Amino acid sequence: MTERPLISVEGLAKRYPAASGKGETTIFEDLWFSVKRGEFVCLIGHSGCGKTTILNVLAGLERASGGTAIADGREIAGPSLDRAVIFQGHALMPWMSVAGNVAFAVRSRHPDWSRARVQEHARHYVRLVGLAGSEDKRPAQLSGGMKQRVGIARALSVEPKMLLMDEPFSALDALTRGMLQDEVLRLCREAQQTTFMITHDIDEAMLLADRIVLMTNGPGARVAEIVVNTLPRDRSRHEMHRHPHYYRIRNHLLDFLVDRSRDFAREAAEGGWDPRHPPEVRPGEAEPALAVNNAAPERARSSHHTDVA
Amino acid sequence: MAAGLIGERGSARLRGWLLSAGLLLAFILAWHVATLPEAGTGAVDPEYAKLLGAAAAQGQKSAFPTPAEVGAALWKHVADPFYVRGTNDMGIGIQLAFSIGRVLTGYLLAALVAIPLGFLIGMSPLLHRALDPFIQVLKPISPLAWMPLALYTIKDSAVSAIFVIFICSIWPMLMNTAFGVAAVRKEWLNVARTLEVGPLRRAFTVILPAAAPTIMTGMRISIGIAWLVIVAAEMLVGGTGIGYFVWNEWNNLSIPSIVTAILLIGLVGMALDLALARLARLVTYPE
Numbered sequence: 001m002t003e004r005p006l007i008s009v010e011g012l013a014k015r016y017p018a019a020s021g022k023g024e025t026t027i028f029e030d031l032w033f034s035v036k037r038g039e040f041v042c043l044i045g046h047s048g049c050g051k052t053t054i055l056n057v058l059a060g061l062e063r064a065s066g067g068t069a070i071a072d073g074r075e076i077a078g079p080s081l082d083r084a085v086i087f088q089g090h091a092l093m094p095w096m097s098v099a100g101n102v103a104f105a106v107r108s109r110h111p112d113w114s115r116a117r118v119q120e121h122a123r124h125y126v127r128l129v130g131l132a133g134s135e136d137k138r139p140a141q142l143s144g145g146m147k148q149r150v151g152i153a154r155a156l157s158v159e160p161k162m163l164l165m166d167e168p169f170s171a172l173d174a175l176t177r178g179m180l181q182d183e184v185l186r187l188c189r190e191a192q193q194t195t196f197m198i199t200h201d202i203d204e205a206m207l208l209a210d211r212i213v214l215m216t217n218g219p220g221a222r223v224a225e226i227v228v229n230t231l232p233r234d235r236s237r238h239e240m241h242r243h244p245h246y247y248r249i250r251n252h253l254l255d256f257l258v259d260r261s262r263d264f265a266r267e268a269a270e271g272g273w274d275p276r277h278p279p280e281v282r283p284g285e286a287e288p289a290l291a292v293n294n295a296a297p298e299r300a301r302s303s304h305h306t307d308v309a
Numbered sequence: 310m311a312a313g314l315i316g317e318r319g320s321a322r323l324r325g326w327l328l329s330a331g332l333l334l335a336f337i338l339a340w341h342v343a344t345l346p347e348a349g350t351g352a353v354d355p356e357y358a359k360l361l362g363a364a365a366a367q368g369q370k371s372a373f374p375t376p377a378e379v380g381a382a383l384w385k386h387v388a389d390p391f392y393v394r395g396t397n398d399m400g401i402g403i404q405l406a407f408s409i410g411r412v413l414t415g416y417l418l419a420a421l422v423a424i425p426l427g428f429l430i431g432m433s434p435l436l437h438r439a440l441d442p443f444i445q446v447l448k449p450i451s452p453l454a455w456m457p458l459a460l461y462t463i464k465d466s467a468v469s470a471i472f473v474i475f476i477c478s479i480w481p482m483l484m485n486t487a488f489g490v491a492a493v494r495k496e497w498l499n500v501a502r503t504l505e506v507g508p509l510r511r512a513f514t515v516i517l518p519a520a521a522p523t524i525m526t527g528m529r530i531s532i533g534i535a536w537l538v539i540v541a542a543e544m545l546v547g548g549t550g551i552g553y554f555v556w557n558e559w560n561n562l563s564i565p566s567i568v569t570a571i572l573l574i575g576l577v578g579m580a581l582d583l584a585l586a587r588l589a590r591l592v593t594y595p596e
Contacts, residue, residue, distance in 0.1 A: 061499055079502045091496035095518045095594040104514065108504035140595035158504065 004073065005034035006162060006194050007058065011067030011276075014053050027053060028221035029066065030275045033213050035162075038192040042205035044253065045215030046261060051198045052088075055166045058196060059085045072161060081109055084160035086168045090147040092139040092154075099123055099135040102154045109158040125157040126150070129183065145176035149183070156187065163188070165197040169204065178237055181207055202253045206246070207237055211280075214256050216264040223278045224264045227252060230284045245284030252283040337376045344375040374565040382565030383572065397557060399549070401570065405577060407549040411467070411542075412535045412581075415474025419531065423479045424524060427486025428512070431520070437487065444483065452477035452538050456545055466546035473542045478531035485527025489520030521592035529585040536578045551577075 013029035027050035035041045045051050056062035057069050060079035069076045071083060084105075092101050103122035110118065126135050129149040139147055148168060155163055168184075169177040185208055188195050199205050205212045212227040230245045240246055260267060273279070374382075390402025430437045452473045459469035493516050501511045543552025551574055558566040 059499075059503055061502060079505060081503075081505050083503070085499070085503045087496055087499070089496060091494075091500050093497060093500075093515065093518070094596055095521075095592075105504050108506055138595065154500075 003036065006037045006039075006072055007035040007196065008070040009033050009054075009058075009067070010070065012054065012057065012064050012069060013066035014050055014057075015065040026220045027218050028215070031067065031223050032276050032278065033223050033226060035194060035196050037194055040188055040193075040195045040197070040208055040210050041213060042197050042199055042209035042211075043213040043215060044199060044202070044205055044257065045221065046200070046217050046257065049215045049218040049221035051215065052166055055085075055164055055196070055198050058162075059083055059164050061085075081158050082161040084155035084158050084163055086148075086151050086155045086163065086165040088166045088168065088170060090139070090144075090151040092147055092150055094139050097136050097138060098131060098142070098150050099126055101139070101150055102126055102157050105154045106157050122153075122157060125153040128156070128187070129153040143176070144172050145180055148172065148180060152180075152184065152187070156191070156193075161194060163193050163195040163197075165195065167198050167200070170200070177201075177204075182237055184208065202250060202257070205253070206231065206249055207235065207240060212253065213278075214253070214261070216261050220265075222264070222268075222275055224256065224260065224268075224273075225279045225281050228280055228282045230282050248284040252281065341376050344373050372564070374568065379565045379568045382563075383569045386566065386569050386573075396548075401551070401554060401573060404549060404551045404554040405573060408539050408543060408551040409577065411470050411550065412474055412532070412539050415471040416478045416532055416535050418471075419475045419479040420482055420528065423482035423527075423531075424486050427483045427524075427527075428490050428516075430483070430487040431490025432512075432516075437491070444480070448480045448484075453541055453545065456542065460546075466548060470539070470542045470546050470550070474535045474539060477538045478535040481530035481534065482524070482527040485530070486520065486524045489523025489527075490516055492523070493519040518592070518594070522589065522594070525585070525589035525592055529582065529589060532581050532585050533578065536574075536581055540574060 009031055012031040014027040015024040015029075016027065017023075018025045027048075031054070033041075043051055043054065053062060053064075057064045058071070058076065060076050060083065071080070076083075093104065096104060099119065099122050102125050103118050106118045106121045106125075107113070110121075113121070123135055126132065129152050131146060131149055131153070134142065134146065139150065142150070148171075151168070165184075169180050172180065181204055187193065188208075195208075197205075197208065206229060209229055210233075212229060214224045214227060216222050216224050227249065230249065231240055231243050235243070267273070386401040390400040390405075392398075392400040393403065430440055455473055455476050456469060459472045460466065463469050463472060497515055497519055498511070501515045506515070539550065540552035540555065543550035544556045547553050547556070551570055555567055555570045558564075558570065
């Protein structure tokens, strides 16, 4: 806790005028969490809890109704090249080639570079995501997975301080999704890329994230708790399910999504839940007395005592 | 398999052509039969014959030309399209060139106004709301209704014709540009925003290429309307042009020449449309 986090979300809220015309609907409120430098944080929650809105606020594309989001010590007031976004639907410009799409980003970051240098830089990132040979194709000629690779190359090519991903693989088939997850894991580890990603896929979160932020159901969604991924850092998609912690984490996340996310308000009222400091849970660690199938609320309470963050 | 597919498509096209040719032949045949000289109706009042001219005086013949007569007229006009024998007697090629020149001038001027203005309207909801009532009122006005006003203020018939073309081709381009610009996918704009792309670069590298197919559709509609209107406009202003040619031949009661002009008007209109379609294909992108 000595180092200042790269991203700090402090009391963030989003409200819309209610459909009836009177009052407001609160999508989420009083959100507190942070992303440290070099960390990979996933946010999990059901649809409707405002996940995409949170990401858009961090990207500077949308404004929150309350609270602040701070990036690198400054309040986020608009989009920035330091926070690159990988969009859910790749969002490639269909009239540009693959290299052209990436070069478009590179030119934004380095307007003073020569055309040749921009191209070279762009092509380097196209190769980096495994698309060598497809540089001059149009996005329409690529498969869904390849398109998303271009989206990743485009985001990485501006060498952002922070990568923001909005369910980037949700539109892909399972096989392609797995391959791309491996790719993202490799790229982010190599570059020690600070990343914030939204997902509703538990296995994806467990593979990629160092910490997983759990959101309750909307409206009025909150950050219920933060799960520390206790799997070893060098985990892989093929091996991680053999680790003793795997099912503990997985069940904890599932319990939350299936049951606790719905009536978390009651659970919070029961015992000392503080929205400013959502409890950090480490499934598999420091809770030796608990069996895997124990009731979830009990585990949540126990995690309070073992909160080492 | 692939060869078979191509062969099948090729033969489908060939069958289409054959059917077209057959329909044309049937039409000409029907036309020929319908305009065959009729025997036995020889007695025509000589005074009536004097009034209606030679065709009626012969009595046995329909006033409408036969295909052969139209063919002959067509050949006569096409064989020597660029002669000039005085202000009222110029080759059909020259008349068409005058019309195409007017259409292109008015059309390009309209594009110069409509596309930038449409861009602004598409980008600014405020401007859209502010200008929409004017556009909605001006758009349905027949372009020819402007003609007297144009003649009175401009005092030049040639320029007035160009103005009429301008005013009729501006609306589809304006509407389509505004629509295309307003409908640019939000995610592309968001990409540009997260990359901190400036407004000018965004306009030229994101919005313009994204909206180009819609803009081209508007331009294609406009050229079609402009070519429709020029004939009527030239009938009104006179002097030169294919519209004036048609009117002049009507005064000469030279129906074969009129039919020839009608045919050529259609062909030129098709050529203009094809040219714009070709241009549209250049800016279209597969999603």
